[in-house]
Amino acid sequence: MPDQPIKLYYLPPSPPCRAVMMTARVLNLELDLVLTDIMNGEHKTPEFLEMNPQHTIPTMDDNGFILWESRAIMAYFVNAYGADDSLYPEEPKQRAIVDQRLNFDLGTLFLRYLKLYAPILFHGEAYDETKAKMLDEALGWLNSMLEGRAFVAGDKLTIADITIIVTISNLDALGYDFSAHENVKNWYERTKTELEPYGYEEINVNGANILASFLKKD
Numbered sequence: 001m002p003d004q005p006i007k008l009y010y011l012p013p014s015p016p017c018r019a020v021m022m023t024a025r026v027l028n029l030e031l032d033l034v035l036t037d038i039m040n041g042e043h044k045t046p047e048f049l050e051m052n053p054q055h056t057i058p059t060m061d062d063n064g065f066i067l068w069e070s071r072a073i074m075a076y077f078v079n080a081y082g083a084d085d086s087l088y089p090e091e092p093k094q095r096a097i098v099d100q101r102l103n104f105d106l107g108t109l110f111l112r113y114l115k116l117y118a119p120i121l122f123h124g125e126a127y128d129e130t131k132a133k134m135l136d137e138a139l140g141w142l143n144s145m146l147e148g149r150a151f152v153a154g155d156k157l158t159i160a161d162i163t164i165i166v167t168i169s170n171l172d173a174l175g176y177d178f179s180a181h182e183n184v185k186n187w188y189e190r191t192k193t194e195l196e197p198y199g200y201e202e203i204n205v206n207g208a209n210i211l212a213s214f215l216k217k218d
């Protein structure tokens with residue numbers, strides 16, 4: 001475990017921050033949470049930009065080692081401080097599957113969620129059926145990946161489940177109906193139960209609800 005708690009610059013509703021925070025909980029890793037209000041430009045101060053010129057949260061500082069990109073942070077936590085490798089298996093083929101799922105979320109599933117909902121949440125635009133179809137296509141791919149598996153990369157929970165449940169829980173909070181994707185629906189329930197002892201409600205559900213409240217204001 002680190003000599004001093006790892007600093008995490010975060011905001012409660014931020015999806016990638018929630019994934020990092022839940023991973024830390026599963027690993028029993030203490031974080032020094034630094035609230036960073038991106039709505040008020042706290043990520044664009046000279047001090048923050050010196051640390052992360054890309055000005056994104058989550059950003060972590062582990063005794064001077066700075067890292068951003070949530071999935072990289074989650075992998076670092078397991079590699080550096082995991083009691084074992086179960087959240088991010090060392091075996092090359094198992095790790096490759098986890099990496100594929102992490103990249104699928106970053107570049108496809110979460111991205112398609114963002115393309116549909118960011119204009120609605122932050123610019124009050126109308127629901128776009130074409131973008132919704134793209135998102136549903138990605139959910140169909142996730143459904144196929146889950147065929148015969150309890151968790152997204154196999155029979156155990158990994159950081160890929162944690163990143164993907166954040167995306168799915170956003171959809172849930174926003175009232176998106178993904179129940180036609182049976183494997184996704186069953187995995188969601190299973191993974192919620194698995195993460196419940198690690199602050200799932202406090203960290204993830206509360207954060208997703210704050211995000212969804214931007215929608216309900218209109």
Ligand SMILES: N[C@@H](CCC(=O)N[C@@H](CS)C(=O)NCC(=O)O)C(=O)O
Pocket residue numbers: 014015016017038043054055056057058068069070071
């Ligand atoms: N792919 C990044 C995304 C990070 C990101 O875009 N975070 C948002 C908040 S959820 C942010 O910092 N936005 C402010 C900005 O980009 O200036 C990750 O997973 O960490």
